Amino acid sequence: MRNAEAQGSRRPVVYLAGPDVFLPDAVAQAERRKAICIRHGLSAVSPFDIPGSPPADATLPEWRRIFLANEAHIRQSDAVIANLTPFRGPSADPGTVYEVGLARGLGRFVFGYSATTLGFTNRSHAVWGPTRRDADGIWRDRDGLSVEDFDLFDNLMVVGGLSVPLVADEVPAPDRWTDLGVFERCVAAAARVLGA
Amino acid sequence: MRNAEAQGSRRPVVYLAGPDVFLPDAVAQAERRKAICIRHGLSAVSPFDIPGSPPADATLPEWRRIFLANEAHIRQSDAVIANLTPFRGPSADPGTVYEVGLARGLGRFVFGYSATTLGFTNRSHAVWGPTRRDADGIWRDRDGLSVEDFDLFDNLMVVGGLSVPLVADEVPAPDRWTDLGVFERCVAAAARVLGA
Numbered sequence: 001m002r003n004a005e006a007q008g009s010r011r012p013v014v015y016l017a018g019p020d021v022f023l024p025d026a027v028a029q030a031e032r033r034k035a036i037c038i039r040h041g042l043s044a045v046s047p048f049d050i051p052g053s054p055p056a057d058a059t060l061p062e063w064r065r066i067f068l069a070n071e072a073h074i075r076q077s078d079a080v081i082a083n084l085t086p087f088r089g090p091s092a093d094p095g096t097v098y099e100v101g102l103a104r105g106l107g108r109f110v111f112g113y114s115a116t117t118l119g120f121t122n123r124s125h126a127v128w129g130p131t132r133r134d135a136d137g138i139w140r141d142r143d144g145l146s147v148e149d150f151d152l153f154d155n156l157m158v159v160g161g162l163s164v165p166l167v168a169d170e171v172p173a174p175d176r177w178t179d180l181g182v183f184e185r186c187v188a189a190a191a192r193v194l195g196a
Numbered sequence: 197m198r199n200a201e202a203q204g205s206r207r208p209v210v211y212l213a214g215p216d217v218f219l220p221d222a223v224a225q226a227e228r229r230k231a232i233c234i235r236h237g238l239s240a241v242s243p244f245d246i247p248g249s250p251p252a253d254a255t256l257p258e259w260r261r262i263f264l265a266n267e268a269h270i271r272q273s274d275a276v277i278a279n280l281t282p283f284r285g286p287s288a289d290p291g292t293v294y295e296v297g298l299a300r301g302l303g304r305f306v307f308g309y310s311a312t313t314l315g316f317t318n319r320s321h322a323v324w325g326p327t328r329r330d331a332d333g334i335w336r337d338r339d340g341l342s343v344e345d346f347d348l349f350d351n352l353m354v355v356g357g358l359s360v361p362l363v364a365d366e367v368p369a370p371d372r373w374t375d376l377g378v379f380e381r382c383v384a385a386a387a388r389v390l391g392a
Binding site: 019022023024061062063064066067068070071088089090091092093094095097098099100101102103104105106124127128140141143144145146147148150152154155156157158159160161176177 | 218262267288294295298301324336337344350355
């Protein structure tokens with residue numbers, strides 16, 4: 001609780017990571033999530049907010065400005081709340097996974113949620129097509145590379161980076177990117193840990 | 197060059213991250229890569245090595261021991277050399293992406309290579325099936341989520357985390373996980389930056 005402790009009455013600050021930034025109404029969706037955080041005693045920032053520092057450098061390409069802003073947000077937050085719902089494959093969005101790793105390296109809390117409960121091994125099979133279980137008992141994909149089989153929800157590095165267990169629920173596909181129920185349960189867990 | 201500077205004559209230490217740990221002969225493949233690093237003046241550790249500390253806790257589940265060992269390796273290294281070849285989808289392996297983010301959060305150097313040169317936008321289209329370009333000029337996937345279109349090789353967070361530009365080459369599919377040419381070019385670039 002860097003900010004909260006240093007500045008007394010300030011609410012813990014959480015950064016909202018996730019591929020929901022790719023939704024057509026992403027800014028409005030982020031505002032809905034921020035409102036939930038406030039109800040739970042947390043301040044929230046999204047990738048659409050402008051970080052206090054460093055000042056944006058207009059000479060840089062757009063992608064680099066976004067990258068630097070997101071990193072700055074995480075450095076200035078107490079925790080990341082990450083949408084780890086599988087994204088275009090068996091795993092979470094790689095941008096979000098990067099941010100989970102970054103937060104862990106910076107010593108920040110990381111909380112994760114997913115709108116599906118299907119495990120990583122099953123998702124790898126479902127999404128990646130023909131896999132086989134060899135005589136040695138190991139699942140292998142069509143390139144012959146083994147599939148992790150630890151009964152986890154994603155690659156073990158992603159799972160290990162979380163400060164508390166994933167909050168997951170099975171949300172029907174049409175609502176998977178906009179449902180806020182599982183998100184709010186994750187926020188409530190984060191608020192308890194952060195002492196909000 | 198944490199270790200190198202602190203300990204005088206010690207070679208810079210690099211951690212070899214990548215989904216090649218899932219190859220059937222992964223330990224032998226890692227040894228081939230380590231030998232290349234030594235030729236370029238670098239020491240290398242792989243996820244199959246046992247870190248000096250912390251001692252493994254046999255009471256923990258296997259996946260957690262692997263997670264802690266990999267994190268310990270990165271904390272004790274000067275840099276990560278990451279195999280960012282697309283893995284089971286348009287993006288790099290999520291475990292590797294986590295490690296790139298972690299290294300960046302810890303202030304380590306990160307070097308990346310890929311055995312394909314196809315960009316992220318094209319790969320998203322190729323792997324993820326029907327996408328459409330809407331009237332606003334934005335590519336969207338079948339869930340309606342936009343596809344990044346910055347002419348980069350992966351999600352912009354992954355690209356931004358690299359200390360120098362990605363080293364990439366188009367390696368034919370059968371050799372994509374075992375070819376060492378693009379890896380060696382990346383090691384040479386890392387050795388220059390690390391002053392090996």
